[in-house]
Amino acid sequence: MVSFLPLVSILEGKILKKKCLGILLGIAGIGIVVALYDRVQMKERLERDLYPVQTVFQKAGLKPESEKRYTKAGRVAWTVHLDPDKLRKNGYQFPYDKREEDWLGRTYLPKETLEATLGQDLSHQGTEVGIQAKRTDxxxxxxxxxxxxxxxxxxxxxxxxxxxxxxxxxxxxxxxxxxxxxxxxxxxxxxxxxxxxxxxxxxxxxxxxxxxxxxxxxxxxxxxxxxxxxxxxxxxxxxxxxxxxxxxxxxxxxxxxxxxxxxxxxxxxxxxxxxxxxxxxxxxxxxxxxxxxxxxxxxxxxxxxxxxxxxxxxxxxxxxxxxxxxxxxxxxxxxxxxxxxxxxxxxxxxxxxxxxxxxxxxxxxxxxxxxxxxxxxxxxxxxxxxxxxxxxxxxxxxxxxxxxxx
CATH class of the missing domain: 3.20.20.190 (Phosphatidylinositol (PI) phosphodiesterase)
Incomplete structure (x- = not known):
């Protein structure tokens, strides 16, 4: 008598793999959608001259000590505090009247305020944030x-x-x-x-x-x-x-x-x-x-x-x-x-x-x-x-x- 058990096992394994693959593809699809949604949201804010604080500070060499305090080492150490209505840098103050939080909890502040705080120019290509020194002419x-x-x-x-x-x-x-x-x-x-x-x-x-x-x-x-x-x-x-x-x-x-x-x-x-x-x-x-x-x-x-x-x-x-x-x-x-x-x-x-x-x-x-x-x-x-x-x-x-x- 011929046994069909090996064939059944093979078929069940293929079905299980297809199910797993389907689940993974579904998760990946959701991830792609989420990533696209995040980029769209960020791009929309950047086009309104609202920039993500942590991204900007990271590119400027500032490290987060907490959600509200960033530091930068150097000949003169920087300490930047994020207050509800202003940024403070070593005793200098830069007020702002607009602030937004995105769906992931990231803080966005006006480009003008961030540029004044850092003394540098900000720009963006799509969702890629750029920072450069101001001209010295x-x-x-x-x-x-x-x-x-x-x-x-x-x-x-x-x-x-x-x-x-x-x-x-x-x-x-x-x-x-x-x-x-x-x-x-x-x-x-x-x-x-x-x-x-x-x-x-x-x-x-x-x-x-x-x-x-x-x-x-x-x-x-x-x-x-x-x-x-x-x-x-x-x-x-x-x-x-x-x-x-x-x-x-x-x-x-x-x-x-x-x-x-x-x-x-x-x-x-x-x-x-x-x-x-x-x-x-x-x-x-x-x-x-x-x-x-x-x-x-x-x-x-x-x-x-x-x-x-x-x-x-x-x-x-x-x-x-x-x-x-x-x-x-x-x-x-x-x-x-x-x-x-x-x-x-x-x-x-x-x-x-x-x-x-x-x-x-x-x-x-x-x-x-x-x-x-x-x-x-x-x-x-x-x-x-x-x-x-x-x-x-x-x-x-x-x-x-x-x-x-x-």
Missing amino acids: LKKILAEKRLIAHAGGTMREAGFLSAYSNSLQALKQNYSLGHRMFEFDLNLTQDGRLAAVHDWESDAPTSQDWEQSKTQDVNNIQAQYTTLFWEDILKQMELNPDMIVVTDTKVKDRTQEEIEEQYRILAQAVEKMDPSLADRILVQLYKPEDYQMLEEMGTFKNYILTLYASEMKEEAIVKSLKDKPHILAVTLPQKDERLTDSLISQIHESNRLVFVHTVDGFATLSKILNRGIDGVYTNNLLSKDLELYQEVVDSQKSFDIEVYQK
């Missing part, structure tokens, strides 16, 4: 930003404004408010370090005394701010990859040797910390003769010729720019009698920008920009003031066209 940045925060910018507190503090608090507040270009006053301590201070109240202190002191506001002696050295400013540049610094080393009552020594100290600190920081530093020259000396140092690449301590006349100013391609701009006091339409025109013809100092009111800003001046040093003005000016200009153009058509 300082002339274009000067022309677009137009505002240089004078002495780190005004420190705003309830009841008063504190200008000229050159303090860490002023820098953090004004960067958080949108400034990206900062001028700092720099003076030598007794032992040869550059401290961020407009002038000393008496004799210059030692660097140790300055480090332990607190800079104060004459209008509110209870307000005390953290003092800075040039090296501290460079550390903040490391923390903020889009931060531009304009130096204001002092020349009044200084010998040429002391002036050159200040420039050397500037350069040595940059070379020691990170030579690439020089790409984001604008060194103020007080006389054209110092240009060659700085070029020979080989550290810095961009300069502003500032004329508040010079008596050069129009012809000499224009002539001094010849064969000095790394001078990007010329700056004068806003009420300087040399600031004529002719001088502005000739500086522009030499392919340089014109800045003035110090402008703190919207009315003055409007008049200055309307003359064709490219930008200003300011204590109080913010980017929203520039936006308002542009809105006024655009509105006026439309109004003029309508009147003309009537």
Whole structure:
């Protein structure tokens, strides 16, 4: 008698395998559908300029310590906190008014907020997120930003404004408010370090005394701010990859040797910390003769010729720019009698920008920009003031066209 048991076993095994294969294919199909759904959801948010926080931070080198805290090691360590209404980075604050969670619990924040926090540009191709350094063409940045925060910018507190503090608090507040270009006053301590201070109240202190002191506001002696050295400013540049610094080393009552020594100290600190920081530093020259000396140092690449301590006349100013391609701009006091339409025109013809100092009111800003001046040093003005000016200009153009058509 022939046994059919082996045949039955073979058939049952094939059926079982087909069932398993069907189940696996079903699971795989669900996985594909889920993955496609996830990509569609992410792409839709990216197209609305909402970016996944964890993905962005990972690409920026930040590691999650918890759901709300990310860190990054380096010469200057980063700590970023995710709050319900803002991102905080080492004391800087970046508020946002829009936040979404996807079906997997991932947090999405506005591209603008993430870019401000990281100091870098975000982009995407489909659902692939990209991150890259902002450009360092300082002339274009000067022309677009137009505002240089004078002495780190005004420190705003309830009841008063504190200008000229050159303090860490002023820098953090004004960067958080949108400034990206900062001028700092720099003076030598007794032992040869550059401290961020407009002038000393008496004799210059030692660097140790300055480090332990607190800079104060004459209008509110209870307000005390953290003092800075040039090296501290460079550390903040490391923390903020889009931060531009304009130096204001002092020349009044200084010998040429002391002036050159200040420039050397500037350069040595940059070379020691990170030579690439020089790409984001604008060194103020007080006389054209110092240009060659700085070029020979080989550290810095961009300069502003500032004329508040010079008596050069129009012809000499224009002539001094010849064969000095790394001078990007010329700056004068806003009420300087040399600031004529002719001088502005000739500086522009030499392919340089014109800045003035110090402008703190919207009315003055409007008049200055309307003359064709490219930008200003300011204590109080913010980017929203520039936006308002542009809105006024655009509105006026439309109004003029309508009147003309009537």
